[in-house]
Amino acid sequence: MGAGAEHKLVFVDRLPATLVHLRHGASHDVLACWFSVDRSTITRAIGAVRPLPAARHRLSRHRKTHRDHRRDRGPGAPPGRRA
Template sequence: MAASWQAGLEGRRHAARGGARKRAAGAGARHQLVFVDRLVATLIHLRHDLPHSVLGLLFGVDRSTVTRAIGEIRALLASRGCAVTDRPGLRLHTLADV
């Protein structure tokens, strides 16, 4: 799943730049939350409905970083079929709810 996320991220950046990279891969700012932390923060938010500011405190980053990470990972999870599309707003409490 991480490779799919990385490919999507690079595709969006390519479109925003309007072409190929100007610097080598790996140059520039690093993500403050690695992929696994982004995924864990998203799952905690979806399961326990913790506010983004609380998750920011738990992970040692700003609220806006958590908000961006959750938005990216939720889209990735939905594209992989990990969403309940026919019942929006449903919170899954047990495996039986899936």
């Protein structure tokens, strides 16, 4: 019914496969053997998971925390006073 083939690897398997590939340089063929799936499935899984940490980082950089607002007082401003 959907627009593509069903994922043969659930997210909890796609994430470790991606991390092992990025951290240790394991080839897609080795990962496919470990997870008992086709190499193309590993390639798709890594392609889907890899952008997630970068997207999370971009979002978190735009949020200001209470501590960030305190830093906005300006350089050299004494603590507790606004610039």
